[in-house]
Amino acid sequence: MAHTHSATTNGKDPAVKKIWKVFWILLVITSVEVGMAFLHLETGFPSKLWLNSLFILLTLLKAFYIVAEFMHLRHEVKNLIMTILFPLLLFVWFIIAFLMDGDSWKKMRKNLAPGTPAAVEAPAHQPAHH
Amino acid sequence: MDNAVTAKKKWWSGGHSPFSVSYGKLMMWYFLISDAFTFGALLIAYGTQRFMAQAWPDPNVVFHSFPFMGHMNLPLVFVSLMTFILIMSSVTMVLAVHAGHNMDRKSVARWLILTIIGGIMFLSCQAWEWTHLHEVGAWWGRNPFLNHDGSAALSTNFTDFFFTITGFHGLHVTSGVILNIIVLINVLKGTYEHRGHYEMVEKVGLYWHFVDLVWVFVFTCFYLL
Numbered sequence: 001m002a003h004t005h006s007a008t009t010n011g012k013d014p015a016v017k018k019i020w021k022v023f024w025i026l027l028v029i030t031s032v033e034v035g036m037a038f039l040h041l042e043t044g045f046p047s048k049l050w051l052n053s054l055f056i057l058l059t060l061l062k063a064f065y066i067v068a069e070f071m072h073l074r075h076e077v078k079n080l081i082m083t084i085l086f087p088l089l090l091f092v093w094f095i096i097a098f099l100m101d102g103d104s105w106k107k108m109r110k111n112l113a114p115g116t117p118a119a120v121e122a123p124a125h126q127p128a129h130h
Numbered sequence: 131m132d133n134a135v136t137a138k139k140k141w142w143s144g145g146h147s148p149f150s151v152s153y154g155k156l157m158m159w160y161f162l163i164s165d166a167f168t169f170g171a172l173l174i175a176y177g178t179q180r181f182m183a184q185a186w187p188d189p190n191v192v193f194h195s196f197p198f199m200g201h202m203n204l205p206l207v208f209v210s211l212m213t214f215i216l217i218m219s220s221v222t223m224v225l226a227v228h229a230g231h232n233m234d235r236k237s238v239a240r241w242l243i244l245t246i247i248g249g250i251m252f253l254s255c256q257a258w259e260w261t262h263l264h265e266v267g268a269w270w271g272r273n274p275f276l277n278h279d280g281s282a283a284l285s286t287n288f289t290d291f292f293f294t295i296t297g298f299h300g301l302h303v304t305s306g307v308i309l310n311i312i313v314l315i316n317v318l319k320g321t322y323e324h325r326g327h328y329e330m331v332e333k334v335g336l337y338w339h340f341v342d343l344v345w346v347f348v349f350t351c352f353y354l355l
Contacts, residue, residue, distance in 0.1 A: 013228075015228055016225065016228060019221060019224045019225060019228065020221070022221075023217065023218075023221045026217050027214070027217065030210065030213055030214070030217070033350075033354060034206050034210050037190070037205075037206055037354060038205075038206070041190055041205065052354075052355050055350050055354045055355060056350065056355075059346055059347060059349075059350040062346045063343055063346055063347070066220070066339055066342060066343045066346065067339075067343065069224075070220055070221075070223075070224050070339045070342070071335075071336055071339045071340070071343075076149075076150065076151065077141075077148075077149060077150040079141055079148050079149050079150075080149040080150065080151060080156070080159070083149065084159055084163060087163055088163070088166065090167075091170055094170065094171075094174055095174055095177070098174045098175070098177065098178045099174070099177055099178060099181050101178060102177070102178035102179065102180070102181030102182040103181045103182075105181075105182045106181060106182050106183070106184065109182070109184075110184070
């Protein structure tokens with residue numbers, strides 16, 4: 001875009017100011033993450049589920065700032081933004097499918113481990129309806 | 131170059147780039163998408179194994195050391211420093227790109243040198259961390275860490291994935307540093323000054339930011355979650 005190509009020679013360049021602003025945002029987010037991790041270590045608050053959700057949210061926020069500002073994607077034309085972001089939607093399926101698969105494996109292993117009593121009997125004892 | 135594209139213009143009717151970037155930059159973006167899927171596949175495989183496992187080590191116990199601090203318990207501190215170094219080197223890289231837009235050769239060289247130093251610092255930190263973990267008995271195929279619930283490790287998945295993924299990321303940082311050095315040599319030789327633009331700095335810049343981006347996810351997946 002036009003504004004980054006404008007040659008400003010003095011120190012008060014708005015583009016440079018923007019770069020440092022993003023740096024501070026990234027630094028603050030990382031500090032919050034580490035701070036929350038310590039808070040959890042010391043007090044057990046917030047619970048692991050809330051903590052992890054917060055971590056993932058903040059990670060995505062950091063990713064947004066790096067891609068949008070540092071990699072300049074926000075200032076590119078829409079065609080380029082779409083061609084880059086749409087393939088990444090595959091990750092939505094990818095993450096849900098594989099993590100659910102892992103979870104289901106865990107349950108199967110638990111139920112089928114040697115010495116585990118069979119949980120529910122097959123419906124062989126049920127009287128016939130007819 | 132046809133940069134002044136108005137809103138009414140037909141993007142796909144030919145005569146100009148519908149993406150309004152050069153071929154090289156577009157290809158760098160496509161490469162980075164494919165690389166994102168490689169890292170994504172590794173991290174999701176790690177996540178799958180973690181979801182499958184009955185128990186898993188606690189990162190705050192595994193990663194609690196800091197150089198020259200002996201046995202002090204400092205969870206997360208060292209990796210936070212590594213994260214800070216990488217973010218900082220990303221900033222110096224954007225500043226190099228920005229100086230390139232202004233055709234300011236000296237500034238480009240200065241910011242690139244700082245970026246390279248940042249990259250080398252990050253790699254040194256990683257080398258220390260790997261050495262330390264190796265000393266306490268962790269490696270591919272060896273997992274000395276107790277699980278979160280105090281039970282002994284059932285598999286080596288934790289260490290295998292840790293070394294593979296941080297190693298693959300470290301390899302990316304290493305090639306990024308090498309690319310930055312090559313570009314720096316060209317900057318100093320005046321190649322881009324002669325060419326009339328510093329687009330090559332933008333291209334390695336994209337790669338370098340991507341490496342930072344991946345670290346953001348590695349940091350979350352291995353050290354926080």
